[in-house]
Structures are given as C-alpha cells and as structure tokens.
Amino acid sequence: MNPPTEISAQHDASAMRSVWLHRLAVLAVTLVWPLIWVGGLVTTYDAGMAVPDWPGTYGYNLFLYPISTWLSGPFDLFIEHGHRLLGAVVGMVAIALVAVAATRERRRWVIALAATILVAVILQGALGGVRVLLGDRTVAMIHGCFGPVVFVLCCVAAAVTSRSWWDRRWDGRAAADRKRPGRGVVSLATTVVVLSYVQLLLGAQLRHVQPTTTPGMFTLEVASHITGAFVLWALTPVLFLLVRRCGDLTLSRPAGWLIWFVGAQILLGTGTWIVNYGWPSVLAFLPFGEGFVVRSKGFIDSIIVTGHVAVGSLILATSAVVLLQVLRHRSLVARGAIGASRDADTEKLGDDRSSHENNVAVPV
Amino acid sequence: MFGSGRVGLARTSGVRQFIPLVARGPFGYACAMRIVVPVGLAIGCLWVAGCDAPVDHFPPNRVHALVVSASRQVDAELAAEDSLSVIDAWFGTPEQPRWPKDLLRGDAAQHLVDPDRLVRAAGRVYSDQENHHFGLYNEHCVTCHGVAGGGNGPASLLQNPYPRDFRAGVFKWKSTARSSKPTREDLLRILQHGAPGTAMPSFQTVAGEDLEALIDYVIFLSVRGEVERRLVDIAVDELGYEERRPDADASLLGVVSEAPQAADTDAADLAVAELNEVAGSWAEAPEEVVPVPDETPFDAASIERGRELFHGPIANCVGCHGPDGDGQAATLDYDDWTKEYTTRLAITPDDDDAVRPYRQAGALRPRQIHPRRLTSGVFRGGGDSQTLYRRLLVGIAGTPMPGVIVAQEPSATGLTAEQIWDLVHYIVSLSEQP
Numbered sequence: 001m002n003p004p005t006e007i008s009a010q011h012d013a014s015a016m017r018s019v020w021l022h023r024l025a026v027l028a029v030t031l032v033w034p035l036i037w038v039g040g041l042v043t044t045y046d047a048g049m050a051v052p053d054w055p056g057t058y059g060y061n062l063f064l065y066p067i068s069t070w071l072s073g074p075f076d077l078f079i080e081h082g083h084r085l086l087g088a089v090v091g092m093v094a095i096a097l098v099a100v101a102a103t104r105e106r107r108r109w110v111i112a113l114a115a116t117i118l119v120a121v122i123l124q125g126a127l128g129g130v131r132v133l134l135g136d137r138t139v140a141m142i143h144g145c146f147g148p149v150v151f152v153l154c155c156v157a158a159a160v161t162s163r164s165w166w167d168r169r170w171d172g173r174a175a176a177d178r179k180r181p182g183r184g185v186v187s188l189a190t191t192v193v194v195l196s197y198v199q200l201l202l203g204a205q206l207r208h209v210q211p212t213t214t215p216g217m218f219t220l221e222v223a224s225h226i227t228g229a230f231v232l233w234a235l236t237p238v239l240f241l242l243v244r245r246c247g248d249l250t251l252s253r254p255a256g257w258l259i260w261f262v263g264a265q266i267l268l269g270t271g272t273w274i275v276n277y278g279w280p281s282v283l284a285f286l287p288f289g290e291g292f293v294v295r296s297k298g299f300i301d302s303i304i305v306t307g308h309v310a311v312g313s314l315i316l317a318t319s320a321v322v323l324l325q326v327l328r329h330r331s332l333v334a335r336g337a338i339g340a341s342r343d344a345d346t347e348k349l350g351d352d353r354s355s356h357e358n359n360v361a362v363p364v
Numbered sequence: 365m366f367g368s369g370r371v372g373l374a375r376t377s378g379v380r381q382f383i384p385l386v387a388r389g390p391f392g393y394a395c396a397m398r399i400v401v402p403v404g405l406a407i408g409c410l411w412v413a414g415c416d417a418p419v420d421h422f423p424p425n426r427v428h429a430l431v432v433s434a435s436r437q438v439d440a441e442l443a444a445e446d447s448l449s450v451i452d453a454w455f456g457t458p459e460q461p462r463w464p465k466d467l468l469r470g471d472a473a474q475h476l477v478d479p480d481r482l483v484r485a486a487g488r489v490y491s492d493q494e495n496h497h498f499g500l501y502n503e504h505c506v507t508c509h510g511v512a513g514g515g516n517g518p519a520s521l522l523q524n525p526y527p528r529d530f531r532a533g534v535f536k537w538k539s540t541a542r543s544s545k546p547t548r549e550d551l552l553r554i555l556q557h558g559a560p561g562t563a564m565p566s567f568q569t570v571a572g573e574d575l576e577a578l579i580d581y582v583i584f585l586s587v588r589g590e591v592e593r594r595l596v597d598i599a600v601d602e603l604g605y606e607e608r609r610p611d612a613d614a615s616l617l618g619v620v621s622e623a624p625q626a627a628d629t630d631a632a633d634l635a636v637a638e639l640n641e642v643a644g645s646w647a648e649a650p651e652e653v654v655p656v657p658d659e660t661p662f663d664a665a666s667i668e669r670g671r672e673l674f675h676g677p678i679a680n681c682v683g684c685h686g687p688d689g690d691g692q693a694a695t696l697d698y699d700d701w702t703k704e705y706t707t708r709l710a711i712t713p714d715d716d717d718a719v720r721p722y723r724q725a726g727a728l729r730p731r732q733i734h735p736r737r738l739t740s741g742v743f744r745g746g747g748d749s750q751t752l753y754r755r756l757l758v759g760i761a762g763t764p765m766p767g768v769i770v771a772q773e774p775s776a777t778g779l780t781a782e783q784i785w786d787l788v789h790y791i792v793s794l795s796e797q798p
Contacts, residue, residue: 046503049490058493074495135488211419211458211506215521215728222522277508278563281524291742293558294565296504 018104021114022161024097028117028154031090033310036147038083040309043207044302047076048140054129057081062088087125094118097157105161113157120150141208148200148313155317159324164250168332180333181326185242189323192235192258196316199228203269203312229269232315233262243326251325254318261315268308275301418488419458422512424448425531426725427705428593434709436600439607443599446609446616447592450635453620455588458511461486463584469640472647476587477580484574485581497574501581504570508563513585515701516726523563526728529701530582531589533642534762537745542758542767544652545586545645551579559744587642594638603631654758656750660785662792670790673783678776679756679768681787684735689794691737699733700762706730733763741795752788 042048051057057065062084070081094117101114124146131139159165202225209218236258244252273280275298279289295301429444456462463477489499497503508527510517515529528535537554538546555575558566567575595616599605603614612618612629619632660666674681674689686692698706698713705722706713713719713730723729736743745751745760759767771778779787 046489047491049488050492052490052492069493073493074491076491076495077493135490209507209518211502211511211517212423213518215516215518218518219521276563277519277523279561280522289561290737290740291560293560294563295558295569296565296567297569 017163017166018100018161021097021100021105021110022158022163024093024100025154025157025161028090028093028097029151029158031086031093032147032151032154033313035083035086035090036151036313037306037310038079038086039144039147040306041079041302042083043140043144043309044305045076045079045297047080048131049135050074050076050080051084051132054132055084055125057084084128087121087128091118091121091125094121107160110157110160113153113160117150117153117157120146120153124150137208137210141204144208144309145201145204148197148316151313152317152320155321156324159321165328168248168250168328179246181243181246181330185239185246185326186323186330188235188239188242189319189326192232192239192319193316193323195228195232195235196312196319199225199232200312200316202228203309207309225269229262229266233259233266236262239322243322246326246329248325248329251322251329254325255322258315258318258322261311261318265308265311265315268304268311271304272308275304419511421452421457422455422588423510423514423726425512425514425589425592425596427722427727428531429596430722430725431705431709432596432600438600438605440596440600440605442607442609443596443603443605443616446605447595447599450595450616450619451588451592454591454639455584459487461581461584464639467636467639468643470644470647473640473643476643476646477584481577481580482584485577495571497571500570500574500578504565504567504578505582509585513582513589514726516728519563521728524731525562525699525733526701526731527563529589530586531593532701532704532762533586533590533645534700535586536760536762538761539654539751539754540649540652541654542761545649547649547653548576548579548583551582552576553746555579557746560742562744583646587639587646590642591639594642595635598634598638602634654754656753657781657785659749659753660782660789662789666786666789667793668790669783670786670788670793673779673787674790678779679787684764685738686735689738689791691735693735695732695735695764697733697764698730699764702730702733735765738791738794747792749788749792752791753784756784756787 042050053059055062060066065081070078094114098111098114098118101111105111105114124143127139127143127146130136131143202221205221206218206225236255240252240255240259243255246252270280270283274292275294278294279286279292283289424444426444429440432438432440432443454462454464454467461482463479463482465474465479468474468476484496484498485500487499487502489497489503491497506517507519508517508523509515509530510520510527513530515527517527520527533545535546535550537559538544538550540546540550552575554564555567555570555578557568558564567578570578599616603616604610605616609615609617614629614631616631616635618629619635673679674685675687681689682693684691684693684695702713705711705727706719711718713732719727719730741747743752743755745755755765757767757770759765768784769778770784771780774780774783
C-alpha cells in the first residue's frame with residue numbers, strides 16, 4: 001500500500017467512524033463506574049432496602065420524589081434513591097446509544113452490542129427492582145455481579161468505537177511490522193478475564209454472605225479469593241510482557257495498568273478485611289494492629305470497602321478490553337490487514353452489510 | 365450533528381438472528397464464551413451460596429448435646445430435640461422472636477426484653493424514611509455471632525479471638541461479679557467502644573435506640589441459648605431422658621402441649637424454673653455491679669508497690685503475663701467455651717480425631733488463649749482505671765484470668781483495695797514506658 005492510498009484510507013476510516021457513538025459509549029463508561037461505586041456504597045451501608053417500593057420511591061414516580069426530602073433525609077435513603085436516579089440516567093444513555101448506533105453505525109455487531117448494552121441495563125435495573133420487591137439478598141448479589149458485566153459491555157463499546165480501533169484497522173504499514181499474538185497470549189488474556197470475574201463472584205459471595213453459610217465454607221471462599229488475587233497478580237506482568245512483544249502501545253498500556261490495578265486491589269482487599277473483621281493474624285507483626293478498633297460503617301472504612309468493589313469491576317473491564325484488543329490485533333495481522341485491500345478487509349472484519357451498503361457515500 | 369458514517373440499514377431482529385450475530389462478531393466463539401463462562405460461574409456460585417430463604421428456626425446447640433452425651437454416657441439426642449421444641453415454642457423464630465413474659469416471675473424479668481425492640485432487631489434488614497432501622501442483628505451481628513448467637517457465624521473461624529457465644533450466658537467485659545450477667549450499660553459500652561484488637565466493632569455511628577434494640581436481642585439470645593442448654597441438662601439428669609422418651613409427666617413435649625394438665629407436669633415445673641433462674645440472673649445484674657473504692661494516689665511509690673505485687677506470690681501476675689508484662693510467659697490454656705468440648709471431657713484440644721465430632725456439630729477449632737501483653741496498653745474490655753480495678757478483682761469470666769481474694773488487711777492470701785490500686789497503677793505504667 002503506497003502512502004497516498006493509506007492516507008486516503010485513513011480519511012475513509014474517519015468518515016465511517018461515528019464520533020457521537022463513541023462519545024455516548026464513553027459517557028456510559030463514565031456513568032456506569034460511578035453507578036457501581038454508589039451501588040457498592042448501598043450494599044456497604046445495608047441501604048438496599050431503604051426504599052421499600054420499586055420502580056417508584058415511597059409512592060412517588062422515581063423522578064418526582066421531592067429533592068428536599070431526598071437530600072435532607074436519611075443517608076441510606078439518599079444513596080439508594082441516588083443509585084436509582086443514576087441508573088435511570090444510564091438507561092437513557094443506553095437508549096441514545098442504540099439510537100445512534102442504529103442510524104450512524106455500519107457494523108452490525110456493534111449495533112448488536114449497543115442493543116445488548118440496553119438490554120443489560122434494563123435487566124440490571126429489573127434485578128435491582130426484584131431485589132427490593134422480594135427483599136432478597138441473593139438477588140442483591142446477582143445484581144451486584146451483573147453490574148460489572150454492564151460496565152464491561154460499555155467499555156467494549158467505547159473501545160470498538162474509538163479512533164484507535166479504526167486507526168489500527170487502517171494503519172496497514174504499522175501493522176505489517178507488528179507481531180501476531182499467539183494462542184498463548186489469547187489464552188492468558190482470556191484466563192485473566194475469567195479469573196477477574198471469578199474473583200468478583202467470590203467477593204460478592206463474601207459480601208452478601210448468608211447467615212446460614214458455614215464457617216468452613218466462608219473460610220474456603222476467603223482462601224480462594226486471596227489465592228485468586230495473587231494468581232491474578234502473578235499473571236498480569238506475564239500478560240504485559242507478552243502483549244508488549246506485539247509492538248502496539250495501545251495494547252500493552254492497559255495490560256500494564258492491570259498490574260497496578262490488581263496490586264492496588266490487593267491492598268484494598270486487605271483494607272476491606274481489616275475494616276470489617278479487624279487486624280488479621282498474619283499482619284500481627286505490624287505495631288499498630290494490636291489496638292485497632294473496627295468501626296461499623298465509618299465513612300473512610302466504607303469508601304475502602306466500596307473502592308474494593310469498584311476496582312474489581314475496573315480490573316474486569318480492563319482485562320476484557322485487553323483481550324478484545326489482542327483478538328483484534330491477532331485477527332488483523334493474521335489476515336494481513338496490512339497489505340490486503342480495504343474492501344477485502346471490510347468484508348472479513350464482519351462488517352456484514354451488503355456490498356451495496358458499503359458503497360453508500362459517506363458525508364464528512 | 366452526528367458528523368460521520370450514515371449508511372443504509374438492513375435490520376435483522378429476533379433471537380435466532382441475534383445469537384449467531386453475537387457469536388460470530390469479529391472474534392467468533394471467544395466472544396460467545398465471554399458470555400457463557402460468566403453466566404456459568406454465576407450459576408455455580410449461586411449453587412454454593414444458596415438462596416436467601418428466611419431462616420425458619422434457630423439452629424440447635426448440637427455441641428452441647430454432644431457434650432452432655434459424652435459427659436453422662438447417655439444419648440442426649442432426644443433430650444436435645446425435645447428441648448428445642450420447648451425453646452422454639454417459648455422464644456419463637458429468628459423472623460418472629462417472642463419473649464415468654466407470661467412464664468416469668470417478677471417485673472424485672474418480664475420486662476427484661478422489650479418485645480417491640482426484639483422485633484426491630486430481628487428479621488430482614490430494611491429502613492424507613494424516618495431512618496428507623498429493622499433487622500439490626502442481621503445487619504450488624506449475624507455474620508460473626510451466628511443466627512442463634514452461638515459465636516459460630518460464617519466469619520467466625522477467621523477471627524482471633526472467636527466471637528462470643530452468647531448461649532453459655534458467660535460474658536467477659538462487664539462491671540458485675542465474675543459469675544454474674546452483665547448489665548445493659550456493660551453491653552452498651554462494648555457496642556459503643558468495640559473491643560480493640562478484635563473483630564468486635566464500635567457501633568458509635570448506630571443510633572441509640574438501635575443499640576438498645578441490639579442489647580435486647582443479645583439478652584434474648586443469651587437467655588434462649590442458656591435455657592436450651594439447661595433443658596438438655598435437666599432432661600438427662602433429672603427427667604430420665606435416654607434413647608427413649610420418659611413418661612408423660614417427665615416429657616418435655618408436655619411442656620408445649622396445649623392440654624390443660626400440661627402445665628402441671630414435673631417437666632414443666634423444672635423447665636419454667638430454669639427459665640426463671642436464667643432470666644432472673646439477668647434481671648439481678650444491676651445489683652451485682654462490683655463497687656470500686658476511691659482510687660489511691662497514682663505515684664511512683666504506688667507503682668513500685670504494684671511492681672512488687674505483680675511479681676509476688678499472691679497476685680502472681682508474672683506467671684502468665686511474664687516478668688515484663690509483655691505476655692511472653694509460656695502458657696498453654698484455653699477459654700471455657702473451648703474447654704467445654706475438650707479438656708473437661710478429657711479430650712486434648714489438638715487431638716483432631718477426638719475433637720472432630722464436635723467440630724462437625726458446629727464447634728470451632730480449639731485455639732489457645734494467650735495472656736494480654738500489658739505493655740501495649742490495649743485492654744479489650746476497656747482501659748480506664750475503674751475497669752482495670754474490677755478486672756483485677758473479679759478476673760475475666762470464661763478465661764484463665766483469675767480474680768483475687770479481697771482482704772481488709774495485707775495478708776498472705778489476699779489483696780487489699782489499696783494493693784489492687786497499686787497493681788492497676790503498675791499495669792498502666794507498663795504501657796507508658798518508652
């Protein structure tokens with residue numbers, strides 16, 4: 001591919017990319033993560049049942065509940081109603097995402113992804129409602145486990161609509177110099193994603209523990225959670241080194257973040273245990289642990305616990321995006337994206353519009 | 365406005381088209397697996413976690429039943445079963461607890477627990493617009509102390525020391541005599557301040573009325589649990605329970621029978637007497653508060669006298685806490701909750717095979733108790749001088765920490781009040797040393 005052709009291709013790529021779709025996906029990401037924080041705070045404060053009805057709030061329409069009562073009322077009510085309002089905003093963004101995808105996006109699987117996000121957001125809201133109506137902590141746990149899945153979907157949407165996604169697609173010359181990630185990299189990246197989610201599920205089990213859970217089972221879950229954390233931490237540098245060999249910074253950078261995220265998460269997890277159950281025996285050598293007093297629902301303590309929940313979602317999403325990019329990179333290099341013709345590339349990438357659609361003029 | 369790519373749209377819809385679309389995507393099965401794997405894992409975890417069904421009944425104290433079986437050489441299974449029937453009838457369920465006011469003698473015992481507060485503390489966790497919280501025990505306590513207050517909640521095994529088992533009716537941190545129950549103020553104090561260095565939190569952020577409800581529930585669980593234990597004891601020791609149920613007059617089932625003559629049986633008399641004795645001990649707790657005389661001057665001379673007593677034969681604190689008060693003396697001892705199913709049954713706590721049946725019945729792994737490291741200045745039940753005085757005077761119930769004999773004059777067997785203050789001053793000085 002000669003330079004003029006490449007420049008032309010870049011222009012065409014930019015033209016096909018919907019900036020607004022990407023902005024909405026990023027907006028969804030920036031809303032869902034705080035939503036996970038607030039949701040985590042709701043659980044930390046046991047405020048899930050601070051509002052007994054759903055979808056309304058104490059008989060009011062969700063959006064018509066008096067602001068003064070909301071802001072000046074009990075903290076539990078404040079965060080639970082706030083969680084619902086923020087969830088509703090995310091729902092609106094998800095609707096807009098689908099609308100824009102339907103009108104501006106040519107890749108069907110991206111449209112399907114946007115639709116999946118909307119369905120997931122609705123399902124997540126419904127799970128929250130069922131949790132309230134049934135007063136069921138197990139449903140609360142499912143609700144808590146599904147939130148990160150929604151977050152991952154939004155992150156994936158942001159990734160596949162981003163400029164770097166398209167740049168990688170059309171940057172043929174650069175791609176030619178890059179190494180194709182092997183199956184080992186894909187397996188490792190997949191393992192990291194799966195392990196991140198398993199960790200999240202185990203954490204949810206510990207957080208939403210049933211009164212009838214036996215001490216042995218709880219201990220087993222804690223041991224698994226700790227072991228899983230260190231296994232995950234050990235895998236992240238390996239993943240980073242492997243993806244770095246691919247020669248793509250947009251790939252290795254998030255893999256590098258993962259090392260820090262998991263490290264921070266282990267610290268947050270330790271903090272979570274300390275503020276919930278006191279100083280662990282394994283840290284008894286530290287001088288300030290002996291007189292440590294656990295404070296029930298202290299603000300800083302709650303932030304530590306909730307931060308642990310939120311960073312768990314961040315790790316899952318980051319690892320999912322790394323996996324996505326690895327697969328993308330592998331796919332592009334394998335098919336020689338690279339010197340292959342744009343039309344062939346478009347066809348193989350699954351942009352499965354009919355050929356006449358591909359020829360529609362693109363307004364710039 | 366939407367500055368790019370407008371294309372003609374050919375819509376596909378329906379599940380049949382959507383699923384292959386997702387699976388095909390740009391990456392085929394990997395994409396599908398990212399959905400399938402988490403869902404599978406979630407289902408697996410749910411299977412492990414179980415559903416959030418209401419806890420219908422308080423779990424029985426199987427460990428005590430086994431202890432009775434072993435100590436009396438009698439099968440106490442039937443006794444435990446019938447005792448539980450009586451307890452359930454008297455005290456209700458975790459969702460709907462009851463206070464057997466009608467069976468209790470004396471106003472103090474009848475009003476020991478407020479039924480309304482009991483209901484507030486029990487059941488599911490929720491709150492209202494007025495910030496009234498319900499299900500307080502489930503919100504704050506159950507993960508460690510367990511549904512029946514047995515100190516064997518889900519998180520108990522990972523704590524050191526283990527959470528308190530209320531059912532034995534023995535409490536460490538109190539202002540009353542060693543064998544007495546704590547007062548409400550004692551329980552409130554531990555709830556407000558927590559126990560430093562343990563998992564017992566400070567609930568200072570919890571509203572006062574909520575703490576009162578929790579205190580009621582703790583007393584309720586303790587009375588319920590202790591009566592359950594006692595009923596198993598009397599069923600075997602006095603009513604003649606063995607592998608078969610005794611006659612109707614001695615059967616505990618008659619206690620909960622609706623037959624008019626049921627209340628007149630021997631079993632009913634004994635059971636109600638036990639209930640009243642336990643509830644009465646709680647009602648009398650305020651009268652059992654240990655008086656503390658005025659503190660003597662906290663000076664170098666007092667500290668020096670205290671140091672001599674600490675190392676001397678009467679108090680002999682050094683025997684456990686070590687010459688420097690740093691808890692480094694070699695000791696091998698257990699608390700009473702552990703001894704119940706080990707040493708008192710001639711079982712060595714580290715004999716895994718012998719302990720296994722008790723572990724399977726719900727007992728926690730035997731764990732040594734260690735003397736406090738006094739140089740740290742951390743006192744779990746409170747470190748103020750009055751509390752330390754009482755601690756020295758009556759010891760710590762349920763632990764090897766003994767009390768002392770109070771003498772009016774210095775003697776070879778007891779300590780005077782002044783000498784106890786000297787010891788308090790020396791102990792406080794240990795933590796103030798650089």
